[in-house]
Amino acid sequence: MRAAYASALDADNPLAALTVGDRPEPAHPGPDWVTVQVRASSLNHHDLWSLRGVGLTRDQLPMILGCDAVGTDPDGNEVVIYPVVPTPGDPRGVSILSEHFPGTFAERVAVPRMNLLPLPDGLSATDAACLPTAWLTAWRMLTTKGRVDEGESVLVQGAGGGVATAAVALAVALGKRVYATSRDAAKRERIAELGATALEPGARLPERVDVVIETVGAATFDHSLKSAAPMARIVVSGATAGHEPKVNLRRVFAMQLEILGTSMGTPGELTELLAFCAEHEVRPVVDSVVPFSRIDEGFARLASGDVFGKVVIDHTA
Ligand SMILES: NC(=O)c1ccc[n+]([C@@H]2O[C@H](COP(=O)([O-])OP(=O)(O)OC[C@H]3O[C@@H](n4cnc5c(N)ncnc54)[C@H](OP(=O)(O)O)[C@@H]3O)[C@@H](O)[C@H]2O)c1
DSSP: OEEEEESSOOSSOGGGGEEEEEOOOOOOSSTTEEEEEEEEEEOOHHHHHHHHTSSOOGGGOSEEOOSEEEEEOTTSOEEEEOOEEEOTTSTTSEEETTSSSOOSSBSEEEEEGGGEEEOOTTOOHHHHTTIIIIIHHHHHIIIIITOGGGOSEEEESSTTSHHHHHHHHHHHHTTOEEEEEOSOHHHHHHHHHTTOEEEOTTOOOSSOEEEEEESSOTTTHHHHHHHEEEEEEEEEOOOTTOSOOOOOHHHHHHTTOEEEEOOSOOHHHHHHHHHHHHHHTOOOOEEEEEEGGGHHHHHHHHHHTOOSSEEEEETTO
């Protein structure tokens, strides 16, 4: 079957490590695994990290990439795939599809049956394919970790990205005052259209916020600390611009800040998110929909950094 996979690792030029070509049909590591025919998937920065060799080693190659998918199960049901899979050999006890087990950028993918959730009425396959990684991460950052219901204001850093646009859209839908930074003027205009107050990176906010959504890291972390209200939660799920920022610990203890790490979310949180999007008519911010036959163009777009929202792959085109 046709698939997009890491055939090498290249820290400087991740696109050079990507191959689109034939791979064997999915194997079932256990009796509870099933094969899903993929209809739509979406790209994440995780796929670029894998090609760079972050989280993937040479002995795991070739590895089919892709964490997110919507497809059809063996009984003909339309399903959303929850991408976190039990993995006894991994120190976390789990892994995300495309780390130890082949991912979703293929005609078919194998997953444990318990990882299948029904596609809710009213959500298209391409919209739902945006939710299981970036949107799930943003949902957990805001709700379980950020306890956004205890506050009124949210700051989202690097707002053009997949997780960040999700956080903006969800925080607005939850009725919060949302501030969002982006380096790019055109992206700031689009963030404002989503209902947030758009700012240049490092700009002083009109108020200190209760929750900060951090996926950028070194380039924005000091601003996140300065923008946090007393007792605020700074929730970190990524470090696209560097993972070793300077941290002003005086501010952390004087303002009694909570700095919380998080990764992905639970199946229950994904179920909540799917229901929230269906009920509140919240739809993912889609940068572009690319046919599976041109998935390499989708990778190039994500690597350029010039995206606003999710790059979706249509496997039926
Ligand atoms: N832990 C998890 O479960 C989890 C899940 C999903 C993602 N992540 C991580 O979260 C991060 C974002 O993922 P994504 O898929 O949303 O990525 P993405 O769509 O590629 O977005 C990255 C965004 O980061 C901002 N950015 C990049 N470099 C920057 C810099 N030097 N200064 C300021 N902003 C910068 C950009 O925002 P502007 O252009 O608007 O400034 C960009 O749009 C990645 O590191 C990813 O690995 C983690």
